[in-house]
Amino acid sequence: MKALFKPKPLTPVELVHHIRDLLKNPDVLEAKRQDKVHELTKLIHEVKIVLYGDDMSEPHEDACAKLTQEFFKEDILRLLIAHLPNLDPGSRQDITHVLANLQRQRVHGHYVASEYFEQHTDILDLLIPGYDDPETAISFGAILRDCIHHQVAAKYILESDHMKTFFSYQHDTNFDVASDAAATFKELLTRHKSTVAEYLDNNYDWFFTEYNKLMESSNYITRRNAVKKKKGKIVILEIVFDEIGKFDVKKLLGAMLLDRSNTAVMVRYVSSLENMRILMNLLRDSNKTIQLEAFHVFKLFPANQNKPQDIVNVLVANRSKLLRFLSEFTFEKADEEFEADKAQVINEIENLVPKCEKCESHVECDGLNC
Numbered sequence: 001m002k003a004l005f006k007p008k009p010l011t012p013v014e015l016v017h018h019i020r021d022l023l024k025n026p027d028v029l030e031a032k033r034q035d036k037v038h039e040l041t042k043l044i045h046e047v048k049i050v051l052y053g054d055d056m057s058e059p060h061e062d063a064c065a066k067l068t069q070e071f072f073k074e075d076i077l078r079l080l081i082a083h084l085p086n087l088d089p090g091s092r093q094d095i096t097h098v099l100a101n102l103q104r105q106r107v108h109g110h111y112v113a114s115e116y117f118e119q120h121t122d123i124l125d126l127l128i129p130g131y132d133d134p135e136t137a138i139s140f141g142a143i144l145r146d147c148i149h150h151q152v153a154a155k156y157i158l159e160s161d162h163m164k165t166f167f168s169y170q171h172d173t174n175f176d177v178a179s180d181a182a183a184t185f186k187e188l189l190t191r192h193k194s195t196v197a198e199y200l201d202n203n204y205d206w207f208f209t210e211y212n213k214l215m216e217s218s219n220y221i222t223r224r225n226a227v228k229k230k231k232g233k234i235v236i237l238e239i240v241f242d243e244i245g246k247f248d249v250k251k252l253l254g255a256m257l258l259d260r261s262n263t264a265v266m267v268r269y270v271s272s273l274e275n276m277r278i279l280m281n282l283l284r285d286s287n288k289t290i291q292l293e294a295f296h297v298f299k300l301f302p303a304n305q306n307k308p309q310d311i312v313n314v315l316v317a318n319r320s321k322l323l324r325f326l327s328e329f330t331f332e333k334a335d336e337e338f339e340a341d342k343a344q345v346i347n348e349i350e351n352l353v354p355k356c357e358k359c360e361s362h363v364e365c366d367g368l369n370c
Contacts, residue, residue, distance in 0.1 A: 012050055012067035016074055019043050023079035040083075041091045044098060051101040068105040072116040081126050081143070085136050092139040096146075103146045114150040121156040123147075128162050131181055134174045141180040148184070151192045158188060158199040167210045171217065186252050190259075197261040204268060208275070211253070215278050254296050270304045273311050280318070283325065292331055299341050302348035316354045323349060 010018065022040050050067050053059040071077070080095055087095070103113040117123070124147060130140025147153040157163065166188070169181035189196055200207060257266040269275055279301070282294035301311060315322070326346050331338075 010046065012063050013070045015043060015047055015050070016067065016070040016076060019047075019076055020074050020079065023076070023083055037087065037091075040087075041094070044091065044094050047098050048094060051098060051105075064105055065107045068102050068107055068112050071102055072112050075120070077116070078120070078123055078126070081123065081130075081140075084130070084139060085133065089139075092136070096139055096142045099143050100146045103149065111150065113147075114152055117147065117150050117153045117156075121153070124153055124157055124160075124162070128157070128165065131165075131169045131172075131177055134176050137174075137177045138180050141184050145184050145187045148187045148191055151195060154188055154192050155195050158195065163188075163203075163207075164210070167214065170214060189252060190255055193259060193261040196256070197259075197265070200256065200262060200265045204265060208269065208272075212275065212278055215253075215282065257297070257300060266300070267304075267306075270300045271306075271308050271311070273308070273314060276301045276311055276314065280322075288331055291329070295329070296341075299345045302345050302352075312352055313354055315349055316352050319349055319352065 019040065022036060022043070025036065047067065050063050051059055077099065080099070084092055084095065103111070105112060124144070127140055127144045127147065130144075131137045148157070166181055166185045170178050170185060172178045172181070189200075256262050257269055276298070279294050279298040283291055283298060285291055285294070301307070302315060304311075307315075323346060326342055326349075329342065
């Protein structure tokens with residue numbers, strides 16, 4: 001008999017309106033009103049069923065579309081962000097899953113979330129400070145990375161002062177904050193190639209000044225995250241990357257410099273003696289992984305066919321040390337690509353000839369009989 005009186009499920013629009021009314025009620029913020037928080041948790045679960053389906057049914061396109069349109073129309077994202085710190089970890093995780101799905105929803109061929117961000121970029125200003133609290137950093141970071149999938153959101157962050165805060169977050173002593181911020185930083189600098197290329201070109205000096213600080217950081221996790229290139233999952237970051245989807249970890253610096261969109265930036269980078277000095281120091285690191293990751297950036301300097309003279313002179317001055325290091329440099333899973341790269345670097349360094357400052361010719365001379 002109870003089944004006969006089972007309440008009728010809320011429609012997608014009704015679900016959104018119930019969440020809106022609940023979140024606008026200040027009682028949700030009061031610990032004594034746990035019944036309101038419980039109700040919100042229940043509503044979010046129902047939204048998940050609409051978007052993902054359950055054991056009884058698959059999600060329906062029309063229901064998902066109506067839910068998505070009403071969700072962004074009613075500015076529910078803003079309300080959820082404001083209340084996120086007051087919810088338990090399980091509820092925060094459910095909300096991140098819901099928001100991830102909603103941002104991927106296309107209605108009539110358009111991403112509703114992208115259109116929303118065009119009018120509400122200030123939402124991103126609310127998300128980024130979420131890194132200030134280690135308890136919420138991962139939740140806010142996950143939501144933020146989903147936002148960055150939309151070019152309008154990524155462009156807004158790149159062109160704002162928030163980029164400076166991301167460098168600070170990566171120096172944070174809290175593992176969750178530093179590593180999650182690094183994951184978001186990577187997403188910002190690799191997701192939309194044309195936008196990133198324009199940003200790096202316009203902000204080259206200050207950006208790489210700050211990036212070099214990451215490279216030289218005494219924080220092992222930060223340094224490795226800054227220069228990682230090879231495919232595969234880094235063990236020390238496995239917990240965080242499992243949380244955010246086990247994305248393919250590549251060395252961020254290498255990914256930027258080797259992308260065709262950033263050719264001009266790469267040329268500027270490998271023409272800097274200071275940049276090469278940092279990489280050469282990292283080659284001497286006691287950790288084999290850091291050495292390997294540094295090598296994949298350092299190799300670009302000898303390979304540059306238009307090397308500035310100060311770089312040539314330093315490579316020549318350190319030739320014997322570099323060749324000795326490279327001849328012994330290997331690792332357990334060295335592959336043909338690595339061996340080929342190393343051979344090329346050795347060949348380039350062996351054939352370098354310093355430029356005589358007196359006669360300005362690229363020949364071996366003592367400056368007296370040239």
